[in-house]
Amino acid sequence: MSSIQIMLLAATISIPLIALLINKSRKRKKTINRKVISIFTRYPIPGVTKTRLIPSLGREGAAYAQRRMTEHVLGRMKKYCREQGDTDLAVWYNGSSQQKMEYWLTAKAKGDNFMHFLQQPPGGLGEKLTEAALSGFRDNREYVVIIGSDIPDIDSGVMEEAFETLEGGAEMVLGQAEDGGYFLVGFSRAAKDKIGAVFEGMDWGTEKVFQQQCDRAEELGISLLILHTELSDVDTEEDIAVMEEALKICRPQLTDRKWSVIIPTMNEEDNIISTLDLVCKNCSSETRIQEILVCDGGSKDNTVQKVKDFSLKVNIPIKVIHSQPGRGFQQKAGAESSIGEYLLFLHSDTSLPPNYDVSAEACLATPGNVAGSFLWAVDYNSNDTWFFKQEMRILEYFTNRRIRTHELPFGDNAIFTTRHAYHKVGGFQEVYLLEDVLLVEEFWKIGHIGIAEGDPVITSARRWRKWGLLRITGLNRVILMAHRFGVSTDRLALWYYGDKLKAIMTANKKKL
Known part of the structure; x- marks a missing residue:
């Protein structure tokens, strides 16, 4: 057994024990x-x-x-x-x-x-x-x-x-x-x-x-x-x-709260239009959506132009915000540019369910809920193998159990909150990885994270099709464990993204 494996095993045993002693x-x-x-x-x-x-x-x-x-x-x-x-x-x-x-x-x-x-x-x-x-x-x-x-x-x-x-x-x-x-x-x-x-x-x-x-x-x-x-x-x-x-509140913030939907993108020309289309079609009323902000991290494909073309065909205002790459940077830039009283952070490969605004607003209306997320599903289909479908069903089960039991949604679960709560916790941190986990941990300090009733959001299965369940899920678990041990998010991001991130970080430093 390697030293890293021994360390992880020790952490698995010791963390629950420490928590028990603290609770006692x-x-x-x-x-x-x-x-x-x-x-x-x-x-x-x-x-x-x-x-x-x-x-x-x-x-x-x-x-x-x-x-x-x-x-x-x-x-x-x-x-x-x-x-x-x-x-x-x-x-x-x-x-x-x-x-x-x-x-x-x-x-x-x-x-x-x-x-x-x-x-x-x-x-x-x-x-x-x-x-x-x-x-x-x-x-x-x-x-x-x-x-x-x-x-x-x-x-x-x-x-x-x-x-x-x-x-x-x-x-x-x-x-x-x-x-x-x-x-x-x-x-x-x-x-x-x-x-x-x-x-x-x-x-x-x-x-x-x-x-x-x-x-x-x-x-x-x-x-x-x-x-x-x-x-x-x-x-x-x-x-x-x-x-x-x-x-520091005004009358419309009490009586007429609307949604800003914030979507980070990076080379998403294949997914972004279907995602935007469902944001527009699946809301209860277009008047409830203040705006959609597409926060692009420097796409090299046709993502930005497709968004601009689509914005001319719908009634909901759609804006493109340019940011340095990294979901933490992009979503923070989107939140700072937004004007809605409700904020919904949506990944570009995730689809919102019907009447998402109503179910999310009802979740936030529950006293104690400072944020929320949807239940989660994957878009596996008839072309996938039987074994892959079973893997995805298992993944869905444990993901939704984590959301329900531990109040721990990830970005794929479409996290939403109020502008008041978002600013109270300081918003997204400008990091390359775990921006969603860091935000959730801050929400825990001021309240609870609820679950919107109704249908789940549906996320693309492309990552699992390409890399497999064990590789993706196993890496995520190691990253989370290392985060609990205090490993910096920059180091974790380098583990996760490798040389691709090194090039981005170097380019960003040169711009500064």
Whole structure:
């Protein structure tokens, strides 16, 4: 057995063992922190969530606004908790199950063990706030601060002021909202016995509630201080501007999201027209496709001219983007030139299924999914041998199992995402190999990768016909294993492409 084989065998055995030990260490009971931030939110269901925004944004737009605000506020609070090291985060939810909430707000690459989820109790807002406060003190914490998920301007500075106020001796702290309510309420343990009565008699949802809450605290003898910062929650049309500014989002991004389809090419004159034709024919409506961007890496054949000729025959705008070769470079260039709110990255030898835009959009609408892909099939046909067909069926089975079980699609699976998520993870890296794997690994840090329901994409079997299943699949496995061991993508690309890539890399360096 060669040294490389021994190394790969050792890795196969040791990696699962290391993962098991890490998981066991994570399951050990953690020490309860002194402070807790409790966030109230709802699962973003169209027609149920943020109903006062529906006249302005529509059902889906209002739900999406709720989703984005919750993710925005939670992201800021996670950052605060990581930096402080002594603060837990409790997400009090309504309208869903704990499983769905965890899927939505806990990334695949988990790591925030200071966060936990709690179902809001029945009753009115007063009862819910009472339970959130008392729950923190039952867990022996010293300070509890409660906020909503629709305060997009709240930040770590506000939280620091709130906790410093309580640590300085105040029994209660309030953050005044600009509409006459309040966006934050907090307590020290000294107020524990009075919390049961502090929320009684409030006219919730009115401009009176802030003053009523101050008066109630005074009646109960609770020492109260008010934060210097006043913020707005987002409930009505007049508040949308606050969300747009904080989230750097505009109205069309909430209500009229369309697709940019990005296709990298290199000498694809034999495939590109059929691929483009299905992009145009298989969408639910041409109005849903903002544009098709063909990102050419320097084709020497007739690829570019064929694309330009085809663009004159269809209603969907088709543009040619020129880039240096390498799918990482090409797809990054395409994404940077695109204007759609949804991005779909399609290989030029892969065909999209009917209504791909609808199924992909439904996948991304699932809270927690920051990206997605389609199931996968190969275009083997009656001219292929029986043995080859069986090989392709086996390949399809294990590929789709990998997508379902490990959330690990490759470029052939037609990865799609939102512009927001794409930029949040930094987009494609400019590499010659594994650009899809690197992107997926970044998505794992912020959410999940879902699967579009319906028919699969169909990829050309030309590689397997030419080189055989064992050679292609075996090389891919070695490349992935070496990547996990930290071998650079440039070195892996040289293993994969050989002298052909050396010439490309040399030419690119000369251009620079």
